[in-house]
Amino acid sequence: MIKSMTGYGKGEGASAELSVSVEIKSVNHRYCDITVKAPRSLMALENETKKRVGERLRRGKIDVFVNLEFTGLAAAKPVMNRPLVAAYVELFEEMRNSFPVDGGIPLSLLVQQRDVISLEEGALSESLLRQALEAAIGKAVDALEAMRVAEGSATCADIEERLRLIEEMLGKIEARAPRVAEEWRGKLSERLEKLGGDVAFDPQRVAQEVAIFADRCDISEEITRFKSHLEQFRGLLQAEEPVGRQMDFLTQEFNREVNTMGSKSNDSELTRTVVGIKAELEKIREQVQNIE
Template structure:
């Protein structure tokens, strides 16, 4: 089943008083780009996190946010920055003596100074930490995969309908194309008939010109390749792996063939059909940009 590159998932786990929340947000991207924002005590796990995410989400701009939901002895705990607190006390005493100020230095004033009281990492058990992280990450990945597949399924329905329209238009082009050389000859003969008194027509030369024109506007090869590309494109709908890049390549090839049909057609009706086919292909291309 194809999957979109747009999705969101959230997971939370608690192990031995440590509670972690993992949120994953993904959008379309040419490659797989994973960014992790986490508390400092999880920095050592970032490579493992990226590897785990990369195994599940093959493509997309993937932003992963990890937060600690509970403060405990196993997580972050407040700590006194003694050297900084002593420096503040010294500065306040100097200010009082220098400027002749009164009043006592209060605990509230000292504690309100920046970085006097900080949050430090508590004693974290690595086994419990890893277990908690894996549970939360696994839940978040399951949720984002579910959302990406649901959106991918909706995209598949839309693309399947557009492929059906393309096949209908292709059949019309295929039916129209053989008529073009004959109609061109009829028009040419009508014009030459009006000038027959001033021209010495050579039937053999006229036949040669018709053959050249018919070869120039022959789009049978383009029609065959276009059909083949459509078959390959539909086959990707049932694949389990990431198929976005393959779809992108096939859309480029389909555009190449339809552009060649347009340049060869030299017929107003065929040109209108080719323009309509290009419009549908552009809509498919936009959808493919968000396929994993």
């Protein structure tokens, strides 16, 4: 099953104490590069989060965003910093006694001071946190995988159609190639006949030149290897495991063979067909860059 490397998924996991939401985004990348962005309270689970995601997503630039909310007893509570409040009261009293100012110390003045009131998280169950996180990751990856599979299916259909066109053009090359040497021999014979008796030539030497030309423009081996690559590529389209790198390698081999055909063809019709194959291969190469 061909999968794209581009996708997005979101999942949530919750318990009586907390709620965890996970968003995962992935784009093309040569390897598997996972980055986790999570609250400080989840830093201890960052490597575990990477491991869980990496078990399902084998390739791509993957960003994981984790958000944590507390509910019930685990919800954050405002807490007074008593020593700091006492220090402010003492300071304000000293200021009132030292300078000609009247009045007491209003509560509104105290609560405005930095760090007098802070939020403190309640008791948190690590096992419940881990369960909620794993559930959220699983749902997010499922959603992302569904998007990857859908895009991969469309990509596979497009590649299969281009392979069909390439195979059709390869058939034209295979049918045309054997006639190139024969046509060249005919043209050479015509030129020699036009020279008439003014120039003497050795028929054996002419036959030798024709044989050399035929060997030089023979592309039967390249056609055979190209067909083998086509068969391997179609096999990869049915594979269950990630095959993007293998497809990328085969695409390079396709280009190697077709370039050799173009350089050896010595025929304008073959050259045009080779250009057509290269155009389709370039489109396949672009598609392969996004396959896991």
